[in-house]
Amino acid sequence: MKLRKLGGSGLEVAPLALGGNVFGWTIDEATSFRVLDAFVDAGFNLIDTADVYSRWAPGNQGGESETILGKWFKQSGKRDQVILATKVGMDLGAGKTGLSAAQIRAAVEESLGRLQTDRIDLYQSHKDDPDVPLEETLGAFGELIQAGKVRAIGASNYSAERLREALEVSSRQSLPRYESLQPEYNLCERSGFESTLGPVCLEAGIGVIPYYSLASGFLTGKYRSESDLGQKARSGSVSKYVNERGFRILSGLDEVASRYSSTPARVAIAWLLAQPSVTAPIASATSPEQLNELLEGTRLNLDAVALERLNQVSE
Secondary structure, eight states: OOOEEEETSOEESSOOOOEEEOOOOBOOOHHHHHHHHHHHHTTTTTEEEEETTTTTTOOSSSSSHHHHHHHHHHHHHHGGGGGEEEEOSOOOSOOOOOOHHHHHHHHHHHHHHHTTTEEEEEEEEEOOTTTSOOHHHHHHHHHHTTTTTTEEEEEEOOHHHHHHHHOOOOHHTOOOOEEEEBBBOSSSHHIIIEEEHHHHHHHTTOOOBBBTTGGGGGTTTTSSSSSGGTTTHHHHHGGGGSSSHHHHHHHHHHHHHHHTTHHHHHHHHHHTTTSTTTTTOOOOOOSHHHHHHHHTTTTOOOOOOHHHHHHHHHO
């Protein structure tokens, strides 16, 4: 498998990242272990989580995903086969929030403890913190890189303006720069990224690892009407796509999938991988079988006609 360079980080990743948001939320520890083993055994290496995963689930406090990953590292011995990405900055309660130097220093130690590892390969600002100077945030990350606790840094949920400003601060003050961006980007959500963030990433050589690659599962084709939403965990996120445009996108996916004897999910992943700025889409799986469906999308090369059709239906 051909690995892709993640910005200027020196990290090389396979063309799909495994999302860790489901660990300890919609799948238990044993199932998480099976998915993780299948992912790495298939030759893929980038696993993305966050300290806040999955605080939103009833009975959870945050840290559940990192804890499961740490147990898997210890049991499997596969830590050195993984490019480990996690995030800091979301509200964990008790004042643990934001991107101040003090918060970053404290949060990284807690993440390292849960993950049972001595380093984080890609440490990401989970969202912009306008109340903290970029110099302070980037300086704190620089300390962690110097200490060997972090290899590279990335941003998530930044505007184009703030990402560009952060890059300028890094250059001006000789601080580490964000080498990756994690935006929401998929066939249903194009304009926000393509109009502003995409050009910045291409110009600066920043790797892009989009989340919600399958629009919370909508692009798999399993939601064809409002009745399909039911009581599923992500039904609230999906409902906004159950409309004329959403069904037009699904129709286009079905059309292209039929041409390639493939599936909508695989085609949606392949479309993302064909975008010039994208390094590795992030997608989560709740079983090894579902994971294999995602991995197959990385092996599908769409021709210009298929890409144009998908661009057209998702305008």
